[in-house]
Amino acid sequence: METKDLYRILGVSRGASQEEIRRAYRRLARKYHPDANPDDPSAEERFKEIQHAYEVLSDPERRRRYDQGPSAFFGGERVSGNGSGFGGFSNISDIFDTFGDVFGRGGRGQRPSSRGQDVTVSVNLGFREALSGVTTRVSAPVEEECSTCGGSGAAPGTFPRTCPECGGRGTSTQDQGFFAFSSTCRRCGGSGTVIDRPCPTCHGDGRVRNARQVTVRIPAGAKDGMKIRIPGRGSAGRNGGPRGDLYVVTRVAEHPVFERRGDDFVVELPVSFTEAALGARVDVPRPEGGTVRLKIPAGTQDGKQFRVRGAGAPHPRGGGRGDLIVRVRVVVPAKLTRREREILEAFADVHDDNVREDLFRRVGEAR
Ligand SMILES: [Zn+2]
Ligand SMILES: [Zn+2]
Known part of the structure; x- marks a missing residue:
């Protein structure tokens, strides 16, 4: 005794x-x-x-x-x-x-170990946040080993046993004439084990879903749709397998003015027709705040692009920055005072530039 x-x-x-x-x-x-x-x-x-x-x-x-x-x-x-x-x-x-x-045995009825699932979550970021980089927390819905049953799926004090139907192979074979069909065992669903009393917490799955808080560092210059991999923070593996990875996908808010193109930003800059004709120095807003001064040469045409080196987004993988591309939009006055009209008419009298000459020459040359 x-x-x-x-x-x-x-x-x-x-x-x-x-x-x-x-x-x-x-x-x-x-x-x-x-x-x-x-x-x-x-x-x-x-x-x-x-x-x-x-x-x-x-x-x-x-x-x-x-x-x-x-x-x-x-x-x-x-x-x-x-x-x-x-x-x-x-x-x-x-x-x-x-x-x-x-x-480390592959025995009868033993369930193979497998790597946990990768889990993907998205994180919403403001335009400036993504530009400067931020450390934030995300809630990742990962699967964990059930702590009640230790992942076995069986009620405490009991254990899964080798499936009596398939002997642990997970498949059953039927002979039909010349053919032998192999199919997933119906009793155990292919796992090779059966559970007599399922764990009350996980109902026999051996797994529970948990919202796990994970701290993630968003690099400066993060783009919309960028995938950040955090190794080993996905779902727990089965039967001793390693954890999967966590992927955090960035969702970056759009800016009303700055359009992202790779690591460059594009901004449309209104320029008055006199500034375009005479040349000017104008302030251009920068994506992260502040301004940069840009020289518009005399005779600048509508749609002309200028590149301000290094005023774009930092490369999120490190090193250097993109550019700020400034696209000129020439603004013509919609209304003129009497005096302005007189000055422009005087200008037109002395300025005999035929702006359509080239257009008609090309039309005439066409076959
Ligand atoms: Zn079976
Ligand atoms: Zn359980």
Whole structure:
């Protein structure tokens, strides 16, 4: 008859939480699993003790009975024997299904480890914020391993067992005449394991969805639709697989004046017809605030573009800046005073430039 202290076997205090008990069990089960200790025959005995202690202490009702006293408990609970007293997980392979990943084995019914899913979230940024760069927090809907069942999907104290239908292969084969059809096992859905009592938290999936707050640094000059990769911040992997990545996609607000083109900005600059004809120095607004002075040479035509080097967006991948492209729009006065009209008529008298000469020459030359 068992006389050992089940709490001492798991190395936890009598007031240990279910989570502490589960963690202690997982740690010890890995350490003493017979497959991890092929040269130590005592490991299997120790492993069975650990299994038994966990089975009792992880079940609130059985733990309560055990706590009331050894006589009340040991009447119906034996650690030695033929194994049938171990309830649903006396079979080493059942435990192995859960911890197989730790030993790197591809065993019967073992679910393969897989990398967690990549998760993509978008972040909304103001025009100036994106230009100067900002550190912000995003809420990423990632999948985590369920902490109630440790990712197994089985209710605490129970374990997934090898699917009896397919023997853990995940597929079933039917012979039909000359052909053998292989299809996904209907009983286990291809996982190779079945769960008798699903975990109440994750309903057997082994996963729960969580909104995880992640701090992300948006580089100065971030463009709309830019994808920033944060390695290892996606969903948790399955059965020990690595986490996926998190991708943050930037959504940058448009500016009413500055149009982004690569790392350059384009701005349309109204210039009066006299400024265009005579030449002028004019102030041009800069995307991040302030102005830059631009020299408009005499005789500047409508649509002419000037490039202000380095006044565009910083390259988000580092080093240098784009340019500010200034496109001239010549503004003609919509109304003239009498005096203005007289001056312009006098101008027209002395200015005999035929602006359509070239147009008609080209029309005449065409075949
Ligand atoms: Zn199956
Ligand atoms: Zn669960």
